[in-house]
Amino acid sequence: MESSNLVNVQRGNHIESSHQVHIAVVDSNGTLLHHAGNPKGKVYARSSMKPLQAIPIVETGAADHYRFSDADLSLCTASHNGEAMHTERVLSILERVGLEDNKLQCGTHIPRWQDTYKNLILNNKDVTPLYNNCSGKHTGMLATAKFMGEPIETYYSENHPVQQRIIQVISEMCDYSKEEIEIGIDGCGVPVHGLPLDRLAYGFSRMANPKTLGDQRQNTVRRITKAMTEAPEMVGGTNRFCSDFMTVGEGRFFGKAGAEGVYCIGDTETGIGIAAKVADGNGRAVYPAVMEVLVQLELLTNDQIEQLEEYYHPKLRNARNEIIGELIPTFQLKSPKSILNG
Numbered sequence: 001m002e003s004s005n006l007v008n009v010q011r012g013n014h015i016e017s018s019h020q021v022h023i024a025v026v027d028s029n030g031t032l033l034h035h036a037g038n039p040k041g042k043v044y045a046r047s048s049m050k051p052l053q054a055i056p057i058v059e060t061g062a063a064d065h066y067r068f069s070d071a072d073l074s075l076c077t078a079s080h081n082g083e084a085m086h087t088e089r090v091l092s093i094l095e096r097v098g099l100e101d102n103k104l105q106c107g108t109h110i111p112r113w114q115d116t117y118k119n120l121i122l123n124n125k126d127v128t129p130l131y132n133n134c135s136g137k138h139t140g141m142l143a144t145a146k147f148m149g150e151p152i153e154t155y156y157s158e159n160h161p162v163q164q165r166i167i168q169v170i171s172e173m174c175d176y177s178k179e180e181i182e183i184g185i186d187g188c189g190v191p192v193h194g195l196p197l198d199r200l201a202y203g204f205s206r207m208a209n210p211k212t213l214g215d216q217r218q219n220t221v222r223r224i225t226k227a228m229t230e231a232p233e234m235v236g237g238t239n240r241f242c243s244d245f246m247t248v249g250e251g252r253f254f255g256k257a258g259a260e261g262v263y264c265i266g267d268t269e270t271g272i273g274i275a276a277k278v279a280d281g282n283g284r285a286v287y288p289a290v291m292e293v294l295v296q297l298e299l300l301t302n303d304q305i306e307q308l309e310e311y312y313h314p315k316l317r318n319a320r321n322e323i324i325g326e327l328i329p330t331f332q333l334k335s336p337k338s339i340l341n342g
Contacts, residue, residue: 042182046259047262073223093140117134
């Protein structure tokens with residue numbers, strides 16, 4: 001692996017492991033400004049696509065009909081912890097929609113927030129789809145299907161109108177042919193979308209600066225990004241980079257993590273979009289990588305960098321909670337003309 005696009009794992013004075021990263025920085029005109037690694041490689045966006053997936057919830061009229069607040073809409077973009085503030089809001093939305101949580105088709109996993117899991121065990125309750133980190137997104141999909149009079153049971157299937165609207169929106173926002181979008185199945189059962197990293201960054205740049213979009217899409221995009229930055233705790237939760245980053249960003253930035261080492265950011269001040277992918281899928285390297293991009297582009301103040309230091313240079317700790325190493329990004333962003341030279 002070339003040393004120019006790595007996040008190194010240093011234990012003592014030795015580099016124990018290295019994670020290769022790919023970065024694309026694109027402006028709202030679609031111009032690739034900076035990169036590391038291969039910005040043209042196709043990646044599955046995973047949960048980083050959720051802000052774009054939320055667009056049809058607004059544009060169909062479902063969000064207004066069911067009185068979605070900023071926090072409700074923010075939750076639809078979330079990979080949440082499963083804290084009470086998340087699960088209670090899912091139930092609140094479903095109640096307005098007129099559906100029970102047993103209609104959620106996202107499957108089950110142990111909630112990320114350990115206190116939630118402990119309480120379920122202590123109260124002899126089952127882990128249900130309500131606690132899935134994607135239950136907010138699925139609730140938004142259910143609300144859209146119900147409002148549009150479409151089948152509820154199959155809302156997660158690729159051929160369902162809910163999913164077809166989403167694919168169309170992604171194609172439009174990322175300026176990438178719908179036929180060329182690679183379709184797989186995400187961890188929560190819905191389609192996952194594969195497209196070049198720079199197209200993903202472009203989608204986020206257009207969320208950050210929707211000037212090239214029609215009036216309705218501009219209003220929708222601004223509503224979603226405002227919801228995320230006004231209620232960042234819904235997007236992740238306690239001790240999560242998405243929530244902490246947007247809180248520190250004070251409305252300027254919105255960001256969304258995706259599984260297998262994906263992260264995307266939109267900067268509403270400059271209108272740029274940033275997309276990152278850790279080649280080996282190890283999520284521990286993605287936050288140092290995107291923090292390094294933000295630092296190199298001088299988008300963060302020194303105070304903001306200090307507040308996010310635990311994500312920028314995460315410390316390695318042993319079983320005695322002693323610091324024994326850290327993750328260190330070592331790459332330098334390149335200009336587009338250097339792509340042919342690697």
